[in-house]
Structures are given as C-alpha cells and as structure tokens.
Amino acid sequence: MKKTLTTALVGTALLAATSAFAADAKENWDQLCAKCHAADGSGSTKMGKKLKVLDYTDAAVQAKFTDEHLAKVTLEGSTKDGKELMKGFKDDLTPTDVTALVAYIRQMKK
Numbered sequence: 001m002k003k004t005l006t007t008a009l010v011g012t013a014l015l016a017a018t019s020a021f022a023a024d025a026k027e028n029w030d031q032l033c034a035k036c037h038a039a040d041g042s043g044s045t046k047m048g049k050k051l052k053v054l055d056y057t058d059a060a061v062q063a064k065f066t067d068e069h070l071a072k073v074t075l076e077g078s079t080k081d082g083k084e085l086m087k088g089f090k091d092d093l094t095p096t097d098v099t100a101l102v103a104y105i106r107q108m109k110k
Contacts, residue, residue, distance in 0.1 A: 024100055025100035025101050025104035026104060028097055028101055028104075029101060029104055029105075032092065033101075035047060036051060036053055036086070041055070041105060041108035042055050042056070043055050043056070051085055051086075056109065057108050057109060057110050058109065058110070059110060062108075062109045067102050067106070070102050071098050071099070071102050074089055074098050074101060074102070075089060075090040075093070075098060077089075
C-alpha cells in the first residue's frame with residue numbers, strides 16, 4: 001500500500017510539473033511570439049505576413065531547422081541584410097524557458 005501511494009504521488013508530481021512546463025511555454029509564446037507568429041504558429045498575423053515568418057504548423061518547414069538553431073534565434077534574434085527581423089529574448093527567457101518554448105513550437109506541426 002505504501003509503495004502504491006508513493007508511486008501515485010510521484011506520478012501526480014510529474015504530471016503537475018509537465019503541465020506547469022507546458023503552461024509556462026504557452027504563456028511565453030502568447031506574450032512574446034504570437035503577435036508575429038500567431039497563436040497557432042502559422043504566422044498568419046499582419047506582422048507575420050509582412051515579415052514572412054515561418055509557418056511552424058508545417059512539418060516540412062520544421063524539418064528545415066534544428067532545435068539548437070531555433071533556440072539560438074529565440075535568444076539572439078534574427079536579421080536579414082543588416083535589418084532586425086526579430087529581437088532576441090536572452091534577457092527575458094531562462095535556458096529552461098527556451099527549451100520549453102522549442103518543445104512547444106515543435107508540437108505545433110501537423
């Protein structure tokens with residue numbers, strides 16, 4: 001009985017941690033990314049279309065970059081021809097936040 005209770009408690013704690021992890025990534029996405037990339041990651045916002053952001057719902061698009069590249073762009077931002085397209089969020093996100101955000105983006109693909 002004691003072992004069963006311990007297993008149930010550990011399972012519940014892991015589930016809660018996973019849910020909190022996902023909630024934090026969604027919150028960061030909504031606050032920092034959705035205005036350009038759209039809530040669903042499609043890039044279908046006015047600014048997203050103007051900047052020609054990638055459609056993260058497209059599996060073929062996501063296959064073109066690594067998690068490491070996505071994390072680097074998230075932290076450092078993106079430029080083209082010397083013009084900033086996206087600011088970096090190194091001052092706003094922890095390494096754990098970035099890892100969670102990358103995982104959140106990866107689950108957007110259909």
